[in-house]
Amino acid sequence: MNIAPWIFIVLALLLFLVGFAGFIKSQSAIRMLIAIEIMLNSANINFAIFALYNDTSFVTGHVAVIISIAIAAAEAAVGLGIILAINRMHGTVEATDFVELRG
Amino acid sequence: MAYLFPPILFETLEFLVFLILSIYTVVSAYLAVSVKSVYHAVLWLIFCLLGIAMIFLLYAESALLLVVQLIVYAGGITVLMLFAISLSGKDSMFEKPTKYKLLDWRLSFAGAFILFFIAVYIILQVSATFWIGQTESIRPIDPALLxxxxxxQLFTVHGGTILILGILxxxxxxxxxxxxxKEVEDL
Incomplete structure (x- = not known):
């Protein structure tokens, strides 16, 4: 492929910032999780693309992507468990309503 | 050797495919964080993940990452999210009118895009220094070898990481x- 590597950084950056803006603007905790998944995926793009330009060991970036995907799955499972537990306690999933720790 | 089409046409088409793929991915990501219904947001998230899986296949040249992305992300996490939305009742499905106005959504997206242009400028400067002549990948293109x-590597160099991942x-x-x-009162 003849596409220069910096184009993929720009693409990953765009995805990251879309996820970041969505994370800031959203009130629902599930929407925050969706935005976090988008940000994690933008990091994965960089890992996978720059594995091609690394001459010491070709697959270290791919190993990093696989580890990152497994950790993202764990994070999503725990996050949704927390959301369900809070929903049972308070009857809502809006993150702006969770003011228990504010004092 | 005579070409039926000039080679520049293929390069243009290649770039066009990349452009369509990236626009598709970014627009899906934008819709995933901005549509009203959370069910639709998860559906757009699936489309965004499929686009990223295609980037893994076409430009990282790894079919394995495509399969992992499809199984774990597009197949697993999104179904988990749909279950959580279904279980957490009706009021989670639509966004309520905001009570605490932390940031207006237009302001947050505008700030994100200003950050984007600053970062692109920095990347272009860095790219002019470091990756000046590097447009070809170093790796031999052989999927079986990959x-x-x-x-x-996964079971020798990174074996400890895989064990820690299992414990995690x-x-x-x-x-x-x-x-x-459920809370049990006897415990």
Missing amino acids: IESLSI LLATMLGAVYLVK
Whole structure:
């Protein structure tokens, strides 16, 4: 492929910032999780693309992507468990309503 | 050797495919964080993940990452999210009118895009210094060799990481079960 590597950084950056803006603007905790998944995926793009330009060991970036995907799955499972537990306690999933720790 | 089409046409088409793929991915991501219904947001998230899987296949040249992305992300996490939305009742499905106005959504997206242009400028400067002549990948393009080397590295060099990952996933499973179980008064 003849596409220069910096184009993929720009693409990953765009995805990251879309996820970041969505994370800031959203009130629902599930929407925050969706935005976090988008940000994690933008990091994965960089890992996978720059594995091609690394001459010491070709697959270290791919190993990093696989580890990152497994950790993202764990994070999503725990996050949704927390959301369900809070929903049972308070009857809502809006993150702006969770003011228990504010004092 | 005579070409039926000039080679520049193929390069243009290649770039066009990349452009369509990236626009598709970014627009899906934008819709995933901005549509009203959370069900539709998860559907747009699936489309965004499919676009990223295609980037893994076409430009990282790894079919394994495509399969992992499809199975774990597009197949697993999104279904988990749909279950959580279904279980958490009707009021989670649509966004309520905001009570605490932390940031207006137009302001947050505008700030994100200003950050984007600053970062692109920095990347272009850095790219002019470091990756000036590097447009070709170094790796030999042989998928069988890639899979073989990946599996060897995964269980020799990164073996400890895989073990820690297994312990982490076990702890995650137990923690999720503990979080969502019903309170029993006898315990």
